[in-house]
Amino acid sequence: MKAFFKFANVIGGLPRSGGRIHRGVDPSTKTPLWDVPVASRQDVEDAVTSAKSAFPSWSRSSWEHRRHLLLQARDVLLANRTQMAELITKEGGKPIQFANLEVDHAANFLQFNANCPAFEERVIQDDAELKLTMIQKPIGVVAAICPWNYPLVLAMGKIAPALITGNCTIVKPSPFTPYSILKFVELVQPLFPPGVLQALNGDDTLGPQLTTHPGIDKISFTGSTATGKKIAASAAATMKYVTLELGGNSASIVCPDVDPRIVAPQVALGSFFNSGQLCVASKRVYVHEDIYDDFLQVMVDTVKQWKVAPTSGFESDIMLGPIQNEMQYNIVKQFFADSHANGHRFVLGGELDGPRDNYIISPAIVSNPPDDSLVVTGEAFGPIVPVMRWKDEDEVIRRANDTRTGLGGAVWSSDLDRAYSIADRIEAGTVWINGFEKPLPQGHLHGYKESGLGGEWGHEGLSAYCRPQVLHCYKAQVGPAKL
Numbered sequence: 001m002k003a004f005f006k007f008a009n010v011i012g013g014l015p016r017s018g019g020r021i022h023r024g025v026d027p028s029t030k031t032p033l034w035d036v037p038v039a040s041r042q043d044v045e046d047a048v049t050s051a052k053s054a055f056p057s058w059s060r061s062s063w064e065h066r067r068h069l070l071l072q073a074r075d076v077l078l079a080n081r082t083q084m085a086e087l088i089t090k091e092g093g094k095p096i097q098f099a100n101l102e103v104d105h106a107a108n109f110l111q112f113n114a115n116c117p118a119f120e121e122r123v124i125q126d127d128a129e130l131k132l133t134m135i136q137k138p139i140g141v142v143a144a145i146c147p148w149n150y151p152l153v154l155a156m157g158k159i160a161p162a163l164i165t166g167n168c169t170i171v172k173p174s175p176f177t178p179y180s181i182l183k184f185v186e187l188v189q190p191l192f193p194p195g196v197l198q199a200l201n202g203d204d205t206l207g208p209q210l211t212t213h214p215g216i217d218k219i220s221f222t223g224s225t226a227t228g229k230k231i232a233a234s235a236a237a238t239m240k241y242v243t244l245e246l247g248g249n250s251a252s253i254v255c256p257d258v259d260p261r262i263v264a265p266q267v268a269l270g271s272f273f274n275s276g277q278l279c280v281a282s283k284r285v286y287v288h289e290d291i292y293d294d295f296l297q298v299m300v301d302t303v304k305q306w307k308v309a310p311t312s313g314f315e316s317d318i319m320l321g322p323i324q325n326e327m328q329y330n331i332v333k334q335f336f337a338d339s340h341a342n343g344h345r346f347v348l349g350g351e352l353d354g355p356r357d358n359y360i361i362s363p364a365i366v367s368n369p370p371d372d373s374l375v376v377t378g379e380a381f382g383p384i385v386p387v388m389r390w391k392d393e394d395e396v397i398r399r400a401n402d403t404r405t406g407l408g409g410a411v412w413s414s415d416l417d418r419a420y421s422i423a424d425r426i427e428a429g430t431v432w433i434n435g436f437e438k439p440l441p442q443g444h445l446h447g448y449k450e451s452g453l454g455g456e457w458g459h460e461g462l463s464a465y466c467r468p469q470v471l472h473c474y475k476a477q478v479g480p481a482k483l
């Protein structure tokens with residue numbers, strides 16, 4: 001039990017501590033959590049060397065072998081479900097009921113990727129003269145750079161496809177939430193050859209060390225658009241493969257033919273789940289004017305019923321916990337301040353609390369702020385949501401698309417033809433129809449515009465961890481015939 005709450009980097013199959021120490025902060029109490037080592041430059045070198053030496057035999061191991069190991073890793077994770085969920089709650093502030101879901105969802109990523117069919121050789125041409133084939137090969141050493149909002153599941157969305165396709169992976173958690181990832185990598189070490197799966201926690205210099213390291217072949221990044229742009233620029237120097245899953249400002253469009261009593265509670269969930277700290281959350285809600293007033297009232301009544309509280313006592317009925325860290329807390333507060341300064345109408349919440357012993361912000365709904373206001377154009381990544389009226393379908397689609405991001409979106413209508421036609425016109429990689437935003441391991445995730453570069457997840461997502469090789473085999477005799 002005690003050993004579970006000790007944390008180390010994992011390099012070459014072994015835990016490694018020593019050197020500098022860092023501590024996360026429990027956002028429910030603002031108290032420091034457990035010690036965690038900060039990787040040194042030597043740790044990075046050792047991890048890359050170890051991954052490089054593991055790669056030849058790991059990449060040649062059979063898909064079936066790797067599948068078997070990933071399923072065993074899933075079992076190890078689920079055997080530690082209770083403690084892993086507690087770690088997620090402690091480090092991230094997520095209510096325990098949703099931390100448990102995160103562990104289950106992470107297990108689903110392992111299972112889904114393990115069971116994906118292997119890439120087959122594709123025959124492009126086969127005639128008397130030439131056989132032309134294409135195969136998919138693993139890229140090499142992958143650095144998986146992760147954010148803090150879903151620390152375990154978003155890391156698993158990289159680890160599982162990278163490993164099943166035969167890559168070696170070095171995972172870098174956000175320094176705000178290093179614990180669940182380091183623990184998972186440690187727990188499954190006995191399954192994998194040393195160097196196949198490693199984890200490094202670090203300070204602000206670790207990410208750039210990985211993105212510039214010539215021994216790393218691919219960066220898979222999930223995080224903010226601003227950091228994504230830095231990573232793309234930095235990885236260009238060594239021409240690494242890069243996949244970027246970035247921020248968004250997804251719109252939910254509600255048509256007049258839905259029942260507000262059924263749909264408004266779901267839209268509220270899609271907007272406020274994890275206190276708004278979900279990349280694809282509905283960060284803007286557009287409701288048709290015919291049902292606007294009723295819809296807004298049901299949304300407000302729904303959110304008012306939720307228990308918003310510190311989570312580190314693991315109470316099972318909490319719906320919303322704190323913002324994960326002070327930096328994000330201050331960003332969200334700026335959105336509140338801007339709406340107050342511009343006289344927006346808060347129909348729920350809106351108080352700017354004084355100093356407290358946690359990072360809780362009560363959920364707020366802003367009615368009809370102007371389209372160019374910060375709360376509509378920016379990504380608060382917190383519990384403040386603008387709800388706007390619309391009248392004309394073309395007009396609302398134009399407003400939904402009037403953003404430099406294109407991660408997700410949602411459409412609600414009892415006329416499915418209408419819903420599909422609106423979804424088709426939303427410029428985003430994922431659109432939910434008559435359901436709130438629940439990403440799934442089998443659904444490919446691909447941000448448009450400044451929400452990303454490339455995509456991950458789903459069977460298609462495996463190709464993000466592969467590079468093709470095309471073989472042109474001429475059939476003419478080039479030597480004596482074999483007898």
Ligand code: NAD
Pocket residue numbers: 145146147148149150154172173174175204206207208211222223224225226227228230231245246247248278279280379381407445447451452
């Ligand atoms: P962030 O960009 O601040 O940090 C993400 C990771 O990048 C962390 O591990 C951080 O240490 C590392 N990092 C920071 N600077 C770096 C650099 N110069 N080089 C390399 N690595 C660096 O993001 P965050 O605050 O952790 O996450 C919140 C953001 O992530 C939001 O914008 C959210 O929408 C987005 N997000 C997107 C998705 C998606 O799938 N598209 C999922 C979750 C979160």
